[in-house]
Amino acid sequence: MNTDIQRYALTMPQYQETLICLQRILDFQASLADRIEPGLRIEPSAARAKLRAGLPLFAGEFLPIPVSLFQEALADLRPLLPAGETGQVALDRLLASSQLAPMQIETWLTELIADSAACVQRLADDTSSHPSTLAFLLNTALSPFLDSFAAAYREQVESVDWRRGMCPMCGSEPWMARLAHKDGRRILACPLCRTEWGFDRLRCPFCESQDQPLLRHFTVDDDEAHRVDCCDRCQRYIKTVDERVSDRPANLLVEDVITAHLDLLAREQGYV
Ligand SMILES: [Zn+2]
Ligand SMILES: [Zn+2]
Structure with missing residues (x-):
């Protein structure tokens, strides 16, 4: 297992x-x-x-x-x-x-x-x-x-400077993100082909806005390892695992399951 x-x-x-x-x-x-x-x-x-x-x-x-x-x-x-x-x-x-x-x-x-x-x-x-x-x-x-x-x-893909929010392989929207254990770099993950790619920390992967007042994140119950990044421009959200806090590489399929309460909270706040 x-x-x-x-x-x-x-x-x-x-x-x-x-x-x-x-x-x-x-x-x-x-x-x-x-x-x-x-x-x-x-x-x-x-x-x-x-x-x-x-x-x-x-x-x-x-x-x-x-x-x-x-x-x-x-x-x-x-x-x-x-x-x-x-x-x-x-x-x-x-x-x-x-x-x-x-x-x-x-x-x-x-x-x-x-x-x-x-x-x-x-x-x-x-x-x-x-x-x-x-x-x-x-x-x-x-x-x-x-x-x-x-x-x-x-x-x-790694050798090309891919800067878009969509998956460089299949074009899907990102499904989850992680902040890398070794350097805090933001990595987005594709739900379909499982490719991961780097992306700006302060940019929405869905509408690509960099308008800081519209980008925010929240955590719950003092769990700083799991957060929700939301965009008030396009009303989208993405769950993020901070590997520097959890102190191990994240298996995002598993992390997605154990953060279902964050999806509920994000949707309650009007994000999709
Ligand atoms: Zn993909
Ligand atoms: Zn957005």
């Missing part, structure tokens, strides 16, 4: 059930990753040119995700999910959606990379599911594929 999951299951029993579910999902993703062949080929010079132009690397590329393996992955995911609207019911609706028919999947994946928020919203409308539930299901099943494609290009 993941050691962070073990630790938090003992110290934060209110999250124990969700953490056990996360462990099952991590095991599922690890076994799916073993079956994925690296298949994306972008010439190094073309990759650099794209990144330097501020375009995510996967934009406009055909992602070689085998449709049958992706559908199998979604079906295998089903027993790991809770029953009900936020789990198995949403997955069943997704599997029944015409957009996930074998002939449509390639088109749909390209659209997902071009504009993931719009694509997830459209699927949510089509399946009468909540966008955040769908985003979770899709990220869970797609992450091992995109992570494997991204792995070959991570060094290139």
